[in-house]
Amino acid sequence: MDNLHNFIPQKIEIKEERKAEIKNPTGCPFCQGTGIVLEGDEARLCSCQEALLLEKRRKEANMGGALFHKTFQNFNLSYYPTYLTIHKLGVTYRQAAEMALKASKNFCKQYHKGLRSGQGILLQGPVGSGKTHLAAAIANQLLKDGHQVFFLVVPDFLEDMKLSYQQEGDSSESQLMQKAKNADILIMDDLGAHNFTPWTQNKIFTLVNYRLNHLLPCIITTNLQLEEMSDAIGARTASRLVEMGLTYPLLVEKDIRLQKCLE
Ligand SMILES: [Zn+2]
Structure with a gap:
């Protein structure tokens, strides 16, 4: 051997x-x-x-359970109605979802070709709008192409960080933060579905700011509207996130998970 x-x-x-x-x-x-x-x-x-x-890359990426099955191929556009419009943008819910899907596929292609600007994608929508599916599909495609990904669920990340802070103090940065900062591609899922305190705001800023400064892309999903972001995660982070990449809204009439249960 x-x-x-x-x-x-x-x-x-x-x-x-x-x-x-x-x-x-x-x-x-x-x-x-x-x-x-x-x-x-x-x-x-x-x-x-x-x-x-x-399989090993998948484990390192934290892509367990249902995440592993989410792909571009099974991202179902029929959940996004053609009869509802996002007036601000002048596109239907379906068109918005098509744009988000296209941008996500494009991100993977560009990254694989070595075209890396540090620009990421922000997927914005309510619970059950398919944003985690799309983020996981990006992760799965990149893993398949041989890249290193780290899938972070932001509320869990903050909980884990808090535990390590309580145990060890803030003197040494936790391994988890180090991994999140330096992953080639970081997926931050569910930004905004957590408590907003100066401490959580500071941790998120540290992470996002570091990655932007080092041209390391983030794929972020959030339930926050752009106008809510400043209050929730702090003005500094909100403005850096807007710099980070284009925002794609995903809207559905009913929670996709509930719709799936009825099918
Ligand atoms: Zn063999």
């Missing part, structure tokens, strides 16, 4: 730490457990290895 690593050509571009993780999947019919298949003169990673690496 040690020798195997020497056969991996440069063009596969596997990071050193990944090479060490390649396991011997005895019984794989394609590579007979070597992890490598030959196509003509070219050696490439067997699909069994790609699946293992994807």
Whole structure:
């Protein structure tokens, strides 16, 4: 197995730490457990290895449970009515959802091509409007393309941060904050569905500000209207979020989760 690593050509571009993780999947019919298949003169990673690496990236990304099944393909536009209009924007609910879907797919394509401006996406809508689905679909696409993602549920993140603060004080920044700050792509789900205190505002500002300064993109979902943001998360963060990327509203007539139960 040690020798195997020497056969991996440069063009596969596997990071050193990944090479060490390649396991011997005895019984794989394609590579007979070597992890490598030959196509003509070219050696490439067997699909069994790609699946293992994807599974590992998914775990590191915090993409458990139902999140893993949310994709662009099963983002159902029929939940967004064509007979209701967002008057401010002059588009129907359906058109707005189509725009959000297109922007999300586009973000993944651009990122994968290496076009990285640090610009992200803000998905804005009430509970059950499909914004978490779209954010998870972005994460799943990027993971599949081999990128590093961290999916953060903001209210849970703040709770965890508070616990570590109570236990250790604020002298050393928690590992969780470090991971959130430095993830290649950070998904911040449900911003605004938490208590608003100077402490939570400060933590969110620290995170968002750091990422913007380092051109690291965030995909954010929020139930907050733009005009509510200043009060809720602080004027400084609100203004940085507006800088961060385009906002896409997602509106439905009825909570999609409730509609699914009735189907
Ligand atoms: Zn294999």
